[in-house]
Amino acid sequence: MSEKLDVQLAVVGGGPAGLAAALAASRFGLEVLLIDENKELGGQLIKQTHKFFGSHNHMASVRGIEIANRLKKEIRENSHITVFLDTTAVGYYENGELLLYRKSPEEKLVSCFPKAVIFATGARENMLAFPGNDLPGVYGAGAVQTLMNVYGVLPARKILMVGSGNIGLIVSYQLLQAGTEVAAIVEILPWIGGYIVHASKVRRYGVPILTRHTIIEARGKEWVEEAVIAKVGEDFNPIEGTEKVLEVDAVCLAVGLSPIVELVRQAGVYTPYIPELGGLVPWHDDDMRTNLPNVFVAGDLAGIEEATTAMLEGELAALSAAEYFGVKSEEIQKMRKDRKARLEELRASRFSDKVKNGLQKLAAKRPK
């Protein structure tokens, strides 16, 4: 059974970027349909129990879950925003049709032709190739967070963390808080990937961080019973004779994210390969416009970063969408200047060098 729907602006994805985009767009009078495949808005924010970094004036020192609660409340109280939860956008076609598969309250397909779309579909986790990676007990860090922080299920008694970026470090800390022992964090690079304060925080509770190390195998009969790690050489290959066996019942992979680009590609958005931004990314300018005049992008989809920058990008995308609909207001220019200045400030440290390189490469690939 299918149904048709009249939509001005669709926002696909209700994580930090999508929530911020919907709220900003509604400020300029746009009627928004916000779509998320989960049963709850907030995306990754609802799993983030740590306090955010960044500027005190803009929700730093507030926990991710609390940011999600604040944004969700604003969305609920906003009469310009309709929310479809438990709904997956399954297709976006060249004729402008956005096809929605609603799982509840009643299972059905809904077809709409939104006049513009902001995609904020986020990212998916990267997998790592090693023998035994298909054993039960090998998790992505997102799954571990969902189990612990959304459903209250302890994913392991003793775990090996692979990857020392901020996600690997933060999830290790959350595992400790939940009562799981973290046997070690292995990092293939010669240095820790995430913020050092996060690393010091887990180290203080006795978790060794092993740089120049990787997992080479997970073993077990029916589930993970042990993990084999080894030192790597300059070429990142394991050095024979350095193998160590850790007795763990789970392995958590936190080895990067890739933007979820399938939908934007269907519609004809140009998606060059920019490794610094996570792989294939939709081409976009610094106002979050793509090569299609009525399609905008924000958040991890537009390049892997973090929630604070995702929210700012969501707002920038909404401003561009408002202009597309002919809204003329000084407020747009004011907000744009402010959000861009904040993005620049947040990207000023060495942690953003990679993203900034990626964005430069992306800019150079502007389609004709």
Place this chain on the structure above:
Amino acid sequence: MKLFETGIPDRELLEGLAPPPDRAKPLAVLECFEEFPCDPCKAVCPTDAIVMNRITDIPRLIPERCTGCAKCVVACPGLAIFMVWPKKNLVWVPHEFVPIPERGEIVDALDREGNVIAQAEVKAVMNARKKLETTVVCVQVPKELLMEVRAIRVREKKDARD
């Protein structure tokens, strides 16, 4: 610098952070050694004792201005600020684990690598009941460990679980 490989601050980084032994008030100890965008410690300080010019700067403490209020210890998202008072042999550490210890309780005192280096008595607990706030636990430790103890672990009680 080993810090970026291990997460353990090198000794040279800690030089000059310890308060003088006769200081009248507790002093904040900022173990934040890396430039990245974060400024809540500066923003919450009521006496402007923490100085940063840009949001990515490493915060610098002006000891004469610090009143030992512990607001920065609570606010720091990186849990990288502690407070030390040599006069009373007290250390304040952030604590985001359950159970939260009670005053008078003896807890394990951990160093920056997670080694148990002392048994310490809890002298005060801040924000014990505020769910979203960071709890700060004040413990008394031997004088020579004031710049070593950086976390606590509550010993398991027989009746605390299940």
